[in-house]
Amino acid sequence: MAIMGTYNSITDVDGIMAGNYTDKAAASGVTVILCKEGAVAGVDVRGAAPGTRETDLLDPVNLVEEVQAVVLSGGSAYGLVAVDGVVRWLEDRQLGFPMDEKHVVPIVPAAVLCDLGRGADFVPPIHADWGAKACEAANKGPLPQGCVGAGTGAVSGAIKGGLGSASLVLPSGITVAAVAAVNSFGSLVNPHTGMLWERELEVNHEYGEQCKRRVQVPQHVAAPPIANTTIGLVATDAKITKAQAKKIAQMAQDGLARAIRPSHTMFDGDTIFCLATGITALPDTQGLLAGHKAQAMTDIGHAAAECMSRAIVHGILAAETLRDYPAFRDLPDRALSHKL
Numbered sequence: 001m002a003i004m005g006t007y008n009s010i011t012d013v014d015g016i017m018a019g020n021y022t023d024k025a026a027a028s029g030v031t032v033i034l035c036k037e038g039a040v041a042g043v044d045v046r047g048a049a050p051g052t053r054e055t056d057l058l059d060p061v062n063l064v065e066e067v068q069a070v071v072l073s074g075g076s077a078y079g080l081v082a083v084d085g086v087v088r089w090l091e092d093r094q095l096g097f098p099m100d101e102k103h104v105v106p107i108v109p110a111a112v113l114c115d116l117g118r119g120a121d122f123v124p125p126i127h128a129d130w131g132a133k134a135c136e137a138a139n140k141g142p143l144p145q146g147c148v149g150a151g152t153g154a155v156s157g158a159i160k161g162g163l164g165s166a167s168l169v170l171p172s173g174i175t176v177a178a179v180a181a182v183n184s185f186g187s188l189v190n191p192h193t194g195m196l197w198e199r200e201l202e203v204n205h206e207y208g209e210q211c212k213r214r215v216q217v218p219q220h221v222a223a224p225p226i227a228n229t230t231i232g233l234v235a236t237d238a239k240i241t242k243a244q245a246k247k248i249a250q251m252a253q254d255g256l257a258r259a260i261r262p263s264h265t266m267f268d269g270d271t272i273f274c275l276a277t278g279i280t281a282l283p284d285t286q287g288l289l290a291g292h293k294a295q296a297m298t299d300i301g302h303a304a305a306e307c308m309s310r311a312i313v314h315g316i317l318a319a320e321t322l323r324d325y326p327a328f329r330d331l332p333d334r335a336l337s338h339k340l
Contacts, residue, residue: 002303004203005167007142010179010311012167013235015039015277018179019138020149020163021130027119027153027322028074028126030082031143031163031181032134033233036095038066039275042245043109046253047229050269051112053080058273060243064107068095069135070273071110072150072181072231075126079112085131111271113183113229115153118322124153143179146318150181150231156260156316157187158218160325161230164315166307168203174280176300178252178307180232182315185267186260189217194334196316198259198309206310210317215331229269230256232311234304239278244297249274251301255308272308 005012015035022029043058053071057064068090073079087106090096096104116122134149143165145151151163161184167177182188190197194214202211234252252272257263264270285295321327 002168002170004206005169005175005177008167008206009142009165010177010235011140011143013175013177013277014237014279016235016275017138017140018143019134020144021134021137022148022152023124024152025120026124028115028124029149029152030130030134031072031149032086032131032138033070033179033275034135034138035068035275035277038068039277040065040240040242040245041067041109042242042249042274043271044246044249044253045271046264047268047270048266049229050271051077051080052110052271053083054107054109057107058109058242060246064097065242067107067109069108070233070275071108071131073110073112074115074150074153075124076112076114076116078123079126080110081127082131083108083110085128086135089132089135109273111231113150113154113181113231114227115183116227118153145314147320147322151315154181154183155325156182156184159331160319160322160327162315162319164311164313164318166310166314168303168307170299170303172283172296174236174238174300176234176236176303176307178232178234178304178311180230180308180311180315182230182312183228184230184260184263185228185265186262187217188259188313188316189215196313197261198313201306201309207313207317210329214334215328216334217331226267228267230260231271232308233273233275234308235275236300237277237279238300239281240276245274245276247297248301248304252304252308255305256312259309259312
């Protein structure tokens with residue numbers, strides 16, 4: 001049976017660091033996942049309104065095998081400028097794709113969510129320094145959750161969204177973890193019961209008493225339907241290829257779809273990255289497929305989906321009310337007269 005990692009965070013994966021930069025007044029921010037030694041990467045873009053950078057490079061047929069960081073950012077298209085700060089920060093430390101003996105080009109894919117209009121100005125004053133400051137904050141400890149980093153101005157349906165993370169250690173010893181910035185058109189709450197869709201996935205009572213509640217979600221949606229997108233990343237210490245990383249990212253989207261309903265809509269740009277630090281070899285599949293890695297890959301993909309669902313739930317449970325967007329913790333209990 002899989003168990004929770006030490007921090008129940010994306011940083012439980014060896015070789016991964018993570019940090020946030022948060023601007024509360026602007027209701028926006030940046031989350032950076034660093035892999036200084038490089039990590040094999042894949043991506044799956046499933047929403048109809050994505051905002052991304054360097055995702056084509058992650059196609060298994062293309063040249064570069066490893067990336068040095070992934071950026072998740074608020075600010076919609078404006079937020080992609082934060083990646084420049086991450087690239088410069090890595091360049092200053094000579095971390096990147098080697099061009100010659102003296103020069104490197106840091107490879108930093110990114111995805112953004114739309115939180116425009118939720119802060120003091122319609123467009124947050126996001127710039128390259130936000131990315132660099134998130135790098136400076138990155139460490140191997142637990143990643144702060146809720147209204148921080150890319151989750152600062154995030155909204156989920158009619159309630160406040162946020163940043164969440166979760167992890168699992170498989171019986172094989174392989175670690176899998178996820179981080180998600182939840183800014184969805186769909187809802188995490190089952191409208192028939194008032195309870196979280198994925199409440200039963202929790203490990204060791206990680207959700208606390210909040211997951212047992214039946215809540216009344218506001219009927220109105222304050223955010224326009226185009227201001228959405230959930231972005232995230234799954235990571236593992238397994239040694240896998242780019243094609244396998246892409247497959248794990250695809251499977252992780254199942255966790256997003258189970259936790260948020262509907263998902264991958266015309267209004268969302270749902271994007272999930274996968275990073276693999278290559279520390280632990282995949283065990284062989286036994287029996288008919290002896291010598292293959294099919295079962296190990298299936299186990300990692302399944303764990304990635306579960307970690308993604310749990311990370312999304314943590315992002316909602318850790319969020320705080322922002323103006324017209326009540327946090328889950330502040331929602332009223334559902335009246336007993338409601339049919340279940």
